[in-house]
Amino acid sequence: xxxxxxxxxxxxxxxxxxxxxxxxxxxxxxxxxxxxxxxxxxxxxxxxxxxxxxxxxxxxxxxxxxxxxxxxxxxxxxxxxxxxxxxxxxxxxxxxxxxxxxxxxxxxxxxxxxxxxxxxxxxxxxxxxxxxxxxxxxxxxxxxxxxxxxxxxxxxxxxxxxxxxxxxxxxxxxxxxxxxxxxxx
Numbered sequence: 001x002x003x004x005x006x007x008x009x010x011x012x013x014x015x016x017x018x019x020x021x022x023x024x025x026x027x028x029x030x031x032x033x034x035x036x037x038x039x040x041x042x043x044x045x046x047x048x049x050x051x052x053x054x055x056x057x058x059x060x061x062x063x064x065x066x067x068x069x070x071x072x073x074x075x076x077x078x079x080x081x082x083x084x085x086x087x088x089x090x091x092x093x094x095x096x097x098x099x100x101x102x103x104x105x106x107x108x109x110x111x112x113x114x115x116x117x118x119x120x121x122x123x124x125x126x127x128x129x130x131x132x133x134x135x136x137x138x139x140x141x142x143x144x145x146x147x148x149x150x151x152x153x154x155x156x157x158x159x160x161x162x163x164x165x166x167x168x169x170x171x172x173x174x175x176x177x178x179x180x181x182x183x184x185x
Contacts, residue, residue, distance in 0.1 A: 002111065003118040004048075004136060006128050007040065008155055009143040009177075015152030016125055021052070023123070025147050028175045036173070038072045044080070045117035048108070051086035053123035058094040083111065083119075085127055105134045112136065129158040139183050140165065146176035 008016050009026035017023045049057065060066050061077040082097040085104050092099040100107050108131055111119060121128055121137075131137050132155075156163070164185035171179045 001113060002116060003138045004108065004112060004121070004131070005118065005139040005141060006121045006137055006155070007141040007143070008121075008123060008125075008128070009145050010155070011145055011147050011149045011152070013148045013150065013152075014154050015149045016123070016155050017153050018149045019151040021153075025149065026143075026145055028145070028177065030173075030175045033173050033175050033177060034070070036171075036179075038070075046081045046083060046111070046119045047077075048111075048119055048121045048124065048127065049082065049084045050124040050127045051084065051089055052126075054082075054084040054086070054089075054092065054094075054097075056123070058092075058097075062094060104130055105136060108134075108136050125153055125155045125157065128155045132156060132163055133159050133161065135184065137184070139168070139181060141179060141181050143177050143179045 009023070010016050011018075011025070016026075018025065057077065061074050066074040066077075078095055080096065082092075082094060083100055084092045084097055085100050085107065087101055089099055104127060121131075128137070165182040166185045168181040168183055170181070173179075
């Protein structure tokens with residue numbers, strides 16, 4: 001069975017996007033953090049997105065600016081297989097992207113049962129929330145950024161029941177970020 005992970009950055013007050021849906025605050029540039037994100041981006045597998053995150057990603061990663069700013073991550077993002085879950089998109093034009101309009105949990109169960117590399121969700125709080133409630137996420141990699149936003153959206157805003165996790169490992173970075181790896185308890 002394929003493993004499904006989530007990798008998201010959150011503020012100290014628990015938001016993965018601010019009140020306007022912006023996450024530029026999460027992009028701290030330093031050598032150690034850049035090396036870590038490049039390593040993560042070259043891991044292979046399949047990326048899963050909701051519509052909003054897909055539109056954000058496709059507006060940047062296939063551009064010359066992305067190739068200039070971070071060619072390793074851009075190459076990974078552009079070449080990896082991607083699945084976008086949306087009932088409103090008519091098509092997904094980004095290279096190696098499949099559009100899925102069916103029931104999210106049912107479709108992810110099918111994907112998890114297929115052979116192949118693991119899958120990762122980046123951003124996409126609405127699908128994280130739905131899949132967490134269904135018990136379909138195997139690991140959460142949460143980068144805590146030392147900023148307080150005051151308002152925004154959490155990854156778990158539609159979760160209506162308690163979810164317990166066990167800490168697998170941690171890593172602190174010089175820029176103040178701390179990555180926490182959790183698995184469902």
